[in-house]
Each structure stands twice: as structure tokens, then as C-alpha cells.
Amino acid sequence: MTTTPTVAFSARLRHAEHVMGTVVSFDVPLSARHDGSLEAAIGWLHWVDRVFSPYRPDSDVSLLAAGEVTADACAPEVAEVLAACARLRFLSQGYFTAFPGGRLDPSGYVKGWATERAASLLSGAGSASHLVNAGGDVQCAGTRAGGEPWRVGIADPFRRGGLALVVAARDCAVATSGIAERGAHILDPHTGRPASGLASLTVVGPSLTLADAYATAAFAMGSAVAREWTASLESYGAFAITSDGETWQTAGFARYAGHGGVLRDAHVAQAGADPRRERRRLRPVRAARIGQVVAHAQGD
Amino acid sequence: MRRVILVVTATVAGLVALLSFKTHSSDPERTVASPTTQPTLQPGERAVTGNVANTIYGPVQVRVLVKSHKIVKVNILEQPQSTNMDVQIGQYAFPRLISETLTSQSARIDAVSGATYTSGGYINSLQSALDNGA
Numbered sequence: 001m002t003t004t005p006t007v008a009f010s011a012r013l014r015h016a017e018h019v020m021g022t023v024v025s026f027d028v029p030l031s032a033r034h035d036g037s038l039e040a041a042i043g044w045l046h047w048v049d050r051v052f053s054p055y056r057p058d059s060d061v062s063l064l065a066a067g068e069v070t071a072d073a074c075a076p077e078v079a080e081v082l083a084a085c086a087r088l089r090f091l092s093q094g095y096f097t098a099f100p101g102g103r104l105d106p107s108g109y110v111k112g113w114a115t116e117r118a119a120s121l122l123s124g125a126g127s128a129s130h131l132v133n134a135g136g137d138v139q140c141a142g143t144r145a146g147g148e149p150w151r152v153g154i155a156d157p158f159r160r161g162g163l164a165l166v167v168a169a170r171d172c173a174v175a176t177s178g179i180a181e182r183g184a185h186i187l188d189p190h191t192g193r194p195a196s197g198l199a200s201l202t203v204v205g206p207s208l209t210l211a212d213a214y215a216t217a218a219f220a221m222g223s224a225v226a227r228e229w230t231a232s233l234e235s236y237g238a239f240a241i242t243s244d245g246e247t248w249q250t251a252g253f254a255r256y257a258g259h260g261g262v263l264r265d266a267h268v269a270q271a272g273a274d275p276r277r278e279r280r281r282l283r284p285v286r287a288a289r290i291g292q293v294v295a296h297a298q299g300d
Numbered sequence: 301m302r303r304v305i306l307v308v309t310a311t312v313a314g315l316v317a318l319l320s321f322k323t324h325s326s327d328p329e330r331t332v333a334s335p336t337t338q339p340t341l342q343p344g345e346r347a348v349t350g351n352v353a354n355t356i357y358g359p360v361q362v363r364v365l366v367k368s369h370k371i372v373k374v375n376i377l378e379q380p381q382s383t384n385m386d387v388q389i390g391q392y393a394f395p396r397l398i399s400e401t402l403t404s405q406s407a408r409i410d411a412v413s414g415a416t417y418t419s420g421g422y423i424n425s426l427q428s429a430l431d432n433g434a
Contacts, residue, residue: 027410133411144410155396155414163412176413202413 012145013038019045020111021055022135024118027144029127037125041118041132048114051075054105065104084209085109092217092229112175112212115139119208137175139208157199157241164200164241173208177201177219197223199243204253205236214238223248344368352378357386374398 013033016025024045032038051060051074060074071079085098085106098106115134119141122130129142131150140150152174153163167174178200203215214236218226223242230238230250237253341347349363358380365373376394380386396414 025411131410133413136412136414138411138413140410150410152410153412155412157414167413174411174413178414200414 015042017042017045020049020053020114020134022111024115024132024134026122026133027131028122029129032122032125032127032130035125037122037127040125041121044118044121045114048077048110051077052081052106052110052114054103054107061104061106081106081109081113084113088213088217092214092221095220096213096217108216109209109213111135112137112173113209115212116173116208137173137208137212138169139173140169141171143170154202154239155200158245164247165239167202167204169204172204172206173211174202174204175208175212175215176203177215197243198226198240199245200241201226201230202239203230203233203236204239205233211236341365342367345372349377357389358382 011030012027013030014025014027015038016023019042026032026038026041028038032041050056053059054061054065056062060069060078063069064071064074064078071082082098085096088096088109089098096108098104098109100108111134115132115137116139119130119132119139122132123141127141129144131138131140131144136155138150138152140152144150149168149170152167152169154165154167154174154176155178156162156164157178178198198219201215201219203211203218205211205214214230214233215238218230218238218240221229223240226238226240227248227250230236230240231252233250233252235252237250239247239249239253241247345365345367347363347365350361352359352361354360359378360380361376361378363375363377364371365375376390376398379390379394381390396412399412
């Protein structure tokens with residue numbers, strides 16, 4: 001498992017790893033390669049995949065779900081994750097569940113948790129500046145090179161390749177749940193039907209583990225319930241785009257805003273623009289803010 | 301194990317100046333000559349076509365246009381479309397992946413947060429395009 005870039009004049013390294021059914025990209029100091037922490041973080045993610053993947057018949061989670069083993073026979077992290085899922089289920093009034101569709105599948109927790117821990121392996125080795133992005137769920141430490149905050153775009157579900165806004169982040173996590181990739185794939189556990197009312201919901205806060213779980217739970221709540229619930233979350237803020245193209249954000253999210261920067265062109269790529277979908281753009285009444293607001297996020 | 305390694309070299313001004321790629325991929329993917337018409341190239345541009353990467357949803361193939369060691373455009377030559385959901389997913393996921401590819405060379409956006417996407421086929425075909433001389 002070697003990573004040997006052929007050219008490396010700068011102090012940064014970007015690496016993309018295909019793992020956990022998605023791509024996890026790293027932006028790290030070169031020291032993370034020399035001291036082995038990038039390798040350790042990648043190895044950790046593959047280990048998590050082997051133990052927790054519901055798509056691997058021999059994973060601990062698959063064997064546990066099939067009743068072939070008990071939790072005692074699994075890696076100790078399995079019990080840790082299931083206990084955390086149970087706490088989140090309680091915190092979210094049942095909207096977060098490790099049993100979507102009735103079968104054990106803690107993936108909604110595992111990805112954020114594994115990614116945050118991968119980032120902490122880099123911190124533990126001394127890195128003060130890195131970003132780990134697991135298929136759109138982001139944990140960052142410090143700032144990017146030069147002291148500027150990391151710029152994390154939030155995908156606009158109605159504008160392909162476009163961004164709804166950009167979070168200027170330092171030492172924090174950004175997680176988004178949405179319908180865009182696989183249809184309405186998040187079920188409301190109370191009705192067993194796809195959650196409605198939201199096209200995308202982003203949570204910003206110190207921990208990706210919680211931000212990701214909160215985003216999943218809030219998305220399942222639908223717009224009105226999610227707005228109330230996310231407003232009650234300490235140290236976390238939420239930004240939502242509804243099915244109608246309206247947006248709202250909590251005071252917790254707004255608290256991060258206000259550092260004044262304006263991103264002039266949030267539309268990062270024209271590739272694949274589809275005029276048939278343009279009519280579903282975010283509504284003009286809010287459009288003045290969309291793509292122009294730079295929220296400033298900082299972990300507590 | 302499939303890898304894409306991007307090493308970004310920044311100038312003093314912070315501009316991305318050069319990209320270098322190295323792969324550890326050894327997937328036995330078939331290589332297929334591009335069935336589509338060749339793109340119109342600007343001076344200094346080169347087109348490199350990736351292998352067909354087979355995914356459980358269907359084949360994926362990409363082509364990149366390279367100029368001055370930098371990817372300037374990514375075309376999707378082939379993508380899964382046997383079901384409506386495949387088409388919907390493709391309509392959403394590929395622009396995201398393309399924008400990630402391009403912005404990974406850009407100083408403006410460090411990451412894009414959104415609904416989780418799967419991208420194995422895209423990455424594999426992109427990697428082989430890079431291996432083929434991008």
C-alpha cells in the first residue's frame with residue numbers, strides 16, 4: 001500500500017481513495033506521507049469497510065444482522081457504534097436509526113464516524129491543517145495553506161455542478177443529506193416512506209460523526225420538524241434547501257456567517273449544465289443570497 | 301486496490317501550476333477504442349480516452365482533454381442508463397465528479413458537500429485515461 005507521487009515540490013498532497021463505496025479524498029501536508037499517518041488513515045478506512053460494510057457478507061455487521069454471531073464476537077468498535085446509534089435514535093426522536101428498512105445497517109453513522117477518526121489520526125501525528133472528504137461529508141482541521149479558511153461548497157440539488165453556497169470552514173465538519181443521488185433514499189422510520197419536503201440539508205459543527213448523523217435524521221424529519229429540531233442542537237448549525245427551492249438556516253448556522261467574504265462565482269463547473277432543469281433553480285427571492293453568502297464556520 | 305494520486309504543486313502566488321499522477325491500479329479492464337467522434341482540440345490540447353470500467357450498474361468511460369499538464373475538460377463517453385434511476389443518478393453524479401476533478405486543480409473550492417455519490421467507475425476510467433498519457 002504505497003503512495004509514491006512522482007512530483008512533489010509543494011508542501012501539500014492530495015490523495016483520493018476508493019473505499020466504503022465512495023471516494024475519500026485527503027488534502028494533507030506532505031509530512032502525513034512521511035510519518036505514515038496518511039497510510040494509517042487509509043488503512044483504518046479499509047478496516048472499517050471490512051468490519052461494517054452491509055455489502056460484504058463476511059463483515060461483522062453482516063454476520064450480526066444475519067444472527068450468525070453475537071456482538072461479543074465482533075470487533076469492539078461494533079458495540080461502540082451500536083451504542084452511539086441508540087443514543088442518536090433517542091436524541092432524534094427516533095428519526096435516526098441503525099435499522100433502516102428493518103435490518104441492521106449502521107452505515108448512516110459509520111461513514112461520518114470513520115472519516116472523523118481518519119482525520120484525527122492525521123491530527124494525532126501532528127498535522128494542524130488537513131481536509132478529509134468522504135463522498136461529500138467533510139472534516140477539516142485548521143485552515144488551508146496560507147491561513148485562509150477551507151472553502152467547502154454545498155451542492156445545489158437543482159443546478160447540476162452548481163453550488164448553493166460556500167462554507168468558509170476551519171476546524172469543523174460539514175455534512176449534507178439529500179435526495180439527489182439515489183432518489184428519495186432516506187426513509188422516515190415512522191412511516192416507512194421516503195422523507196419529503198427537503199431536497200438537501202447540511203449540518204455544520206465540530207464533529208463529522210454528529211454532523212452526519214444529525215443531517216441524516218433531520219432530512220428524514222421533513223422541512224418543518226427539521227427546522228425546529230436542528231435549531232435546538234448545541235454547537236451545530238443547519239442549512240436546508242426545500243423541495244420547492246426555498247432555503248432556511250438555523251441561528252446556529254447564521255452564527256458562523258458574518259465574516260463578510262463574498263464568493264463571486266460559486267458555480268464551479270459548467271460541465272453538463274442541463275437547461276431542462278434550470279427552471280428548478282432556487283427561487284429568485286432568495287437567489288440574492290444563494291451563491292454569494294460565505295458562511296464562516298468554526299468548531300467549538 | 302484502485303488509487304488516484306494527485307500531487308498539486310503551488311507556485312508562490314498560490315496558483316496551481318502542475319499536476320502529476322501515479323497509479324497503482326492493476327484492474328483487468330478492457331480497453332476499447334473510443335466509438336465517438338474525436339473532439340475539436342484547441343492548440344496545445346490533447347485528448348486521452350480512458351478504458352471502459354465495468355460497474356455493477358453498467359460500463360463507464362471517460363475522456364479528458366489535457367493542456368499544459370492540466371485537465372481542462374472531462375467527457376463522459378459511456379455511462380449506465382439501463383434504468384431511469386441510472387439516468388437520474390448519472391445526471392447528478394457525473395457533473396459532481398467532473399466538477400470535483402476540475403476543482404481539485406483549482407484554488408477556489410476545497411471540497412463539495414452533498415448527497416453521497418458512488419464513483420468507482422468514473423474514477424477507474426479517469427485513472428486509465430491518466431495512465432494512457434494525460
